[in-house]
Amino acid sequence: MKALITTATKRTERVFLVGVELKSRNALDTRDSLEELSELACTAGGQVVGDGTQKLEAPVAGTFIGSGKADEFARHCRQTDVDTVIFDDELSPAQSRNLERVFDCKVLDRTSLILDIFAQRARTKEGKLQIELAQLQHLLPRLTRFWGHLSRQKGGIGMRGDGETQLETDRRRVQDRIARIARELEVVRRQRSTQRQGRQRNQWPLASIVGYTNAGKSTLLNALTGAVVLAEDKLFATLDPTTRRLRLPTNQNVLLTDTVGFIRKLPHGLVEAFKATLEEVVQADLLLHVVDASHPQADEQVQAVNSVLDEIGATGKPTLMVFNKTDKLNGNGHTFLDRYPGAVGVSAKTGEGLPALLAELNSQVRPVREFMELSVPHEAAAVIARLHAVGQVIERDYEGEKAWFKARIPPHLHEEFAPFIVRELQTAGSA
Numbered sequence: 001m002k003a004l005i006t007t008a009t010k011r012t013e014r015v016f017l018v019g020v021e022l023k024s025r026n027a028l029d030t031r032d033s034l035e036e037l038s039e040l041a042c043t044a045g046g047q048v049v050g051d052g053t054q055k056l057e058a059p060v061a062g063t064f065i066g067s068g069k070a071d072e073f074a075r076h077c078r079q080t081d082v083d084t085v086i087f088d089d090e091l092s093p094a095q096s097r098n099l100e101r102v103f104d105c106k107v108l109d110r111t112s113l114i115l116d117i118f119a120q121r122a123r124t125k126e127g128k129l130q131i132e133l134a135q136l137q138h139l140l141p142r143l144t145r146f147w148g149h150l151s152r153q154k155g156g157i158g159m160r161g162d163g164e165t166q167l168e169t170d171r172r173r174v175q176d177r178i179a180r181i182a183r184e185l186e187v188v189r190r191q192r193s194t195q196r197q198g199r200q201r202n203q204w205p206l207a208s209i210v211g212y213t214n215a216g217k218s219t220l221l222n223a224l225t226g227a228v229v230l231a232e233d234k235l236f237a238t239l240d241p242t243t244r245r246l247r248l249p250t251n252q253n254v255l256l257t258d259t260v261g262f263i264r265k266l267p268h269g270l271v272e273a274f275k276a277t278l279e280e281v282v283q284a285d286l287l288l289h290v291v292d293a294s295h296p297q298a299d300e301q302v303q304a305v306n307s308v309l310d311e312i313g314a315t316g317k318p319t320l321m322v323f324n325k326t327d328k329l330n331g332n333g334h335t336f337l338d339r340y341p342g343a344v345g346v347s348a349k350t351g352e353g354l355p356a357l358l359a360e361l362n363s364q365v366r367p368v369r370e371f372m373e374l375s376v377p378h379e380a381a382a383v384i385a386r387l388h389a390v391g392q393v394i395e396r397d398y399e400g401e402k403a404w405f406k407a408r409i410p411p412h413l414h415e416e417f418a419p420f421i422v423r424e425l426q427t428a429g430s431a
């Protein structure tokens, strides 16, 4: 799909940003969010030449901001030769249409900008499929826009039928493509799940690195495992997960996965589309939540990451908080240690704190799988199959009234098997 912002054009696109200060937000949040939007626009290859905000009780139905304000911004944009206006919040299809009319130039929202960056960055087949799915799902309700342009060009009256037919055809084509991608992604998801089961049979606990975009996740994976994942000072440098084996000081092995970063206001459709990738996070035994400790909004970023974790169903997983970039703190306090007990401070760049992180990992992954004695009715075949898939069955006995197992089960799945657990046998040591 064509990129919305291209660096290939003769000159860099001149971008104007618009934010609103809703009653539910404070001015500072709006500013932070706009600054981040500006980074996103630069990552996409644009040049931000200005921004504007408006205080509102609630978004205006037709144009998101007040129409007077929109006119004022539009005049300013014409004077400063702006090519693209980007709103910090998601616009409805009707709002984008109306705003394009007012501004008489391309109007994007935060979601389409993020989608655009993802599209530019996708490398693997899986990544490309996921991003195309997200783009098409975002496009579908907006397809009327094309009909709008068509009817305007051709005078409207008399063209309606044609436009409508064209629109229906477009819609059907998009829907067909969505269905096809969804099928292909299901295949990818199954392959991943098979790979993961293979790894789980190795008895190696799975740890997933999660965190806000640009927190230093890839740099940390590289520092810990000697991997060479691209790390750069751009948002969403990583899209595709990479897994490496990490040998802890006690010789315990852990599989460490680096994956896509999160951001606030991450479009729900994108989270949905990235299910195959994010499954690595959902299935992990332990999360390493990496935070850029030097970032002024570190706490807000932690919250944003936690809400995405909620959204993908990874709530309540054992999590080790890793405060990165301590080299940039210049000694002014590791105050996060008070707010996040058990957190570790590191610098993936200088290596400071990495031994402590390894030690903490060691103690956290030790009890990751525990021996359980389970008793399952013979007819609960699905439970028995699941137990074999996610656990390690050490002993089994199908002779009795119920099937009996001795197995290791990752702690976050204990609840699922709770009705069948007879007792916990012992804490397993290192694999």
Ligand SMILES: Nc1nc2c(ncn2[C@@H]2O[C@H](COP(=O)(O)OP(=O)(O)OP(=O)(O)O)[C@@H](O)[C@H]2O)c(=O)[nH]1
Residues within 6 Å of the ligand: 211, 212, 213, 214, 215, 216, 217, 218, 219, 220, 230, 231, 232, 233, 234, 235, 236, 237, 238, 239, 260, 261, 262, 324, 325, 326, 327, 328, 346, 347, 348, 349, 350
């Ligand atoms: N000073 C300092 N910079 C760091 C540290 N860790 C990472 N960085 C820098 O932070 C930037 C982002 O690092 P990445 O490892 O790409 O971050 P990421 O979390 O993988 O980012 P995405 O994949 O884009 O979500 C890069 O410019 C790194 O060099 C650190 O400990 N100290």
Ligand SMILES: [Mg+2]
Residues within 6 Å of the ligand: 217, 218, 219, 230, 231, 237, 238, 259
């Ligand atoms: Mg990365």
